[in-house]
Amino acid sequence: MTAMETTKDFPDFPLIISVDDHTVEPADVWQSRLPKKYLDTGPRIVRAPLKEISFLGGRFRPVMGAPGDDGPLGDWWLYESLQRPLTRLDTAVGYSRDEIKLEVITYEQMRPGSYDVPQRLADMDVNHVQSSVCFPSFPRFCGQTFTEAADHELALLCVRAYNDWMVEEWCGPQAQGRLIPLTLIPLWDAELAAAEVRRNAARGVRAVAFSEIPPHLGLPSVHSDDWDPFLAACDETGTVIAMHIGSSSRMPSTSKDAPPAVGSTITFANCCFSMVDWLMSGKFERFPKLKIMYAEGQIGWIPYILERADVVWEENRGWGGVADKVHRPPSELFAEHIYGCFFDDAFGLKNLDAIGVANVLYETDYPHSDSTWPKSRQVGEAQMGHLDPEVVERIVRGNAIELLGLTPEGLWR
Structure with missing residues (x-):
């Protein structure tokens, strides 16, 4: 955990609105919502032993054993031919850093706040967090699991079932x-x-998950017109496009045998590439109310990329292929449309003037291994000690309230 010397006291450090946390979906999310004919192929949980598991070169490869085989028992999601275990990396809070390993677990072995609403609220209270945006686990960060499925009729039902659970249960009355x-x-x-997007916007949803680099999923890039119906719906409804690191199913790495520590150090890289895509795509000029945010991408890298993008736009936009669609400096487009999200970035906070106070959001990453829980307040106090209280207020909660259309008190509704 990085820290810098505190120069201001924070007796009233603002209640945190975390724009990047995660939910581990309860076992019945799809089994209780899919038509009966899909229950044997739709997502469901079984308990089975682990045969082997690896995470090298940014690729996660678990192999499920047969009943009776030796090996640690874990809970596995089955969906069509997919076998995906719950792992300690899905929910690591409450364990020391040295105890967090790539291993399979059961629901009983995870912190209940990972999947239970009242327990999540209690853990938020411990961490000085008022409100929280949660990305998925089994569907992966933007629903890649369903995109890769063979049966897209079933996959569409799975997407809608997840959204219904998210709105009606996870964010339902218990969540307050x-x-x-x-x-x-x-x-x-x-x-x-x-x-x-429109179906969910009609019930108050203001954020949708998307891939940082869609071509990595075999999908069109943001430079094409293929996404225009989706972008138009987001522009029309004020729905924020939220992109989490890893939402292109390819974490940054350097080689097939690079240990996870390499990728973990450069997790921001896909956000960097993605942001340049968007800045040079012309989409912000075509859809002027569009807003995007990069979850867990941190912010310290942003100033140089904006500087370089402006130079390229100024000097090379003719042969660079963007003169006819990007009519303003990329840094201006960034200021109006893009938000960086961080949980531990002292360097970025020292360079806020080059990023923009209005373009920064705070997060805690609960319950992942990088999470600052239960000390997110202390980390924030240490790293923001040089900032004026009004700036801290904007970063910790004010910008999120404005972006996500929350109540003045910081609640969804």
């Missing part, structure tokens, strides 16, 4: 407005995606 819904779209069809 403190859990902010983030929904999925059927990434394989932009028209269906637009319809799902």
Whole structure:
């Protein structure tokens, strides 16, 4: 955990609105919502031993054993031919750093706040967090699991079932407005995606998950017109496009045998590439109310990328292929449309003037291994000690309230 010397006291450090946390979906999310004919192929949980597991070169490879085989028991999601275990990396809070290993676990072996609403609120209270936006686990960060499925009729039902659970249960009455819904779209069809954005916007949803680099999923890039129906729906409804690191199913790495520590150090890289894509795409000029945010991407890298993008736009936009669609400096587009999210970035906070106070959001990453829980307040106090209280207020909660259309008190509704 990085820290810098505190120069101001924070007796009233603002209650945190975390724009990047995670939920581990309860076992019945899909089994209780899918038509009966899909229950044997739709997502379901079984308990089985682990045969082997690896995470090298940014690729996660678990192999499920047969009943009676030796090996640690874990809970596995089965969906069509997919076998995906719950792992300690899905929910690591409450364990010391040295205890967090790549291993399979059961629901009983995870902190209940990972999947239970009242327990999540209690853990938020411990961590000085008022409200929280949660990304998925089994569907992956933007619903890639359903995009890769063979049966897209079933996959669409799965996307809608997840969104119904997210809005009606995870963010339902028990949550007291403190859990902010983030929904999925059927990434394989932009028209269906637009319809799902509008369906959820009609019930108050203001954020949707998307891939940082869609071509890594075999999907069109943001430079094409293919996504325009989806982007138009987001522009029309004020729905924020939220992109989490790893939402292109390819974590940054350098080689097939690079240990996870390499990728973990450069997790921001896909956000960097993605942001340049968006800045040079012309989409912000075509959809002027569009807003995007990069969850867990940190912010310290942003100033140089904006500086370089402006130089390229100024000097090379003719042969660079963007003169006819990007009519303003990329840094201006960033200021109006893009938000960086961080949980531990002292360097970025020292360079806020080059990023923009209005373009920064705070997060805690509960319950992942990088999470600052239960000390997110202390980390914030240490790293923001040089900032004026009004700036801290904006970063910790004010910008999120404005972006996500929350109540003045910081609640969903």
